[in-house]
Amino acid sequence: MEKWSAATIRDFRKTLLDWYDEAGRDLPWRHGRNPYHTWVSEVMLQQTQVNTVIPYYENFLATFPTVADLAAADEATLLKAWQGLGYYSRARNLQRAAQQLMTDYQGKWPRTAAELEDLVGIGPYTASAIASIAFDQVVPAVDGNAFRVFARLLMIEADIAKPKTRQLFTEIIQPIVDPQRPGAFNQAIMDLGSSYMTAKNPDPAHSPVKAFDASYRAGRVLDFPVKTKAPRPKPMAYYGLIVHSPAGYLMVQRGANEMLTGYWSFPLVLQTDLHADDHQPMTLAADIAALEEQWRNDYQLPLKLTVVGGQPVSQTYTHQRWHVKLLMADLPTAMPLDFFPGKWVPAGEISALPLPKVQEKMMQRFAKQQDFDGFREN
DNA sequence: GAGACGTGGAC
DNA sequence: TGTCCAAGTCT
Numbered sequence: 496m497e498k499w500s501a502a503t504i505r506d507f508r509k510t511l512l513d514w515y516d517e518a519g520r521d522l523p524w525r526h527g528r529n530p531y532h533t534w535v536s537e538v539m540l541q542q543t544q545v546n547t548v549i550p551y552y553e554n555f556l557a558t559f560p561t562v563a564d565l566a567a568a569d570e571a572t573l574l575k576a577w578q579g580l581g582y583y584s585r586a587r588n589l590q591r592a593a594q595q596l597m598t599d600y601q602g603k604w605p606r607t608a609a610e611l612e613d614l615v616g617i618g619p620y621t622a623s624a625i626a627s628i629a630f631d632q633v634v635p636a637v638d639g640n641a642f643r644v645f646a647r648l649l650m651i652e653a654d655i656a657k658p659k660t661r662q663l664f665t666e667i668i669q670p671i672v673d674p675q676r677p678g679a680f681n682q683a684i685m686d687l688g689s690s691y692m693t694a695k696n697p698d699p700a701h702s703p704v705k706a707f708d709a710s711y712r713a714g715r716v717l718d719f720p721v722k723t724k725a726p727r728p729k730p731m732a733y734y735g736l737i738v739h740s741p742a743g744y745l746m747v748q749r750g751a752n753e754m755l756t757g758y759w760s761f762p763l764v765l766q767t768d769l770h771a772d773d774h775q776p777m778t779l780a781a782d783i784a785a786l787e788e789q790w791r792n793d794y795q796l797p798l799k800l801t802v803v804g805g806q807p808v809s810q811t812y813t814h815q816r817w818h819v820k821l822l823m824a825d826l827p828t829a830m831p832l833d834f835f836p837g838k839w840v841p842a843g844e845i846s847a848l849p850l851p852k853v854q855e856k857m858m859q860r861f862a863k864q865q866d867f868d869g870f871r872e873n
Numbered sequence: 874g875a876g877a878c879g880t881g882g883a884c
Numbered sequence: 885t886g887t888c889c890a891a892g893t894c895t
Contacts, residue, residue, distance in 0.1 A: 540891040547881065547890085581879025584894080618893045638891045658874065685891055694889060695883075725888085726876085754878060814877055852880065 514703035515683035530629035566593040574849035588616030606630040628678035635668035636681040640688025646720030647710040728816040732766040742829035742839035760854040794835040798824040810853040
């Protein structure tokens, strides 16, 4: 691994910041220095690309202009504003932190990374980003870009998938951060990481910091950063139940102990739960019979399930891969939902609910198979 | 410390 | 199509 002299560090700062001042991106959250704006953008940008974030950011600030507005927002409005962005606990934590700010901090922002980390959803990266960008604290914001950029520049061999590696990078980058413009320095590293020093298709030959790039000199750019591979998503087979009555479609809100918390979908039943007792592989007909019996017994809902044609709806998450087979039933009367944890939703009102992507796919698949009038009229 | 946690883009 | 990647945090 390379080590830089004090002179090299000064040279690097100037080269980087000159480039940033000339070629840095003009992004909505880079206008002004409002810590709320910086915070919202940084949380949205966690594991999410800039182009995806921009429209969400604009809409979010229009909907919740201040920390106080966010703290007071109702959950459905919040989840709707986040719909499609993914990692939905970010939205929930954002609001909890806003409430923390209003109640525990009297609406006044803490100005250091260490204090910012006490807010829910703000980890070491986001705390440093806010502290440097909004409050000029001289700390490195160590995100995926910083890992990749400095791993290449200095040929750091540590595995960035290991949590412990963050400390090493923080210590290495800390003395390099420009003490006059720490926020610009950190954002310049991010711009570098998303242009000349991308993960898959870097262009190190034309990078403004080519002269500082040890991995380029060694012809080993793509050997850095070192990162162990993530496990494959686990396949999960579900039945998606489209239950219609004169009152609309049966919808359920996902609970706090499952993913997609707070979002609404058609009822989903894990196939393996249908025959938890006997581990026999079941036929589709047997699964349908088991589902009908279960719903009659547990919920007093006498379903007659039929298969919705087409391939199963598939949805890949970071750690799970869902295959959802759709079944439908039409109840002649709106059965009371005394035993079922859900509600009837008229077709025209479904889209007003916060919905995860898999629900939108289920509705599309269903609509393709059905006369969609049923959706519109009810 | 390993696994949970969403979605869309790039190849 | 499959696989990896994108401004991480929480448990």
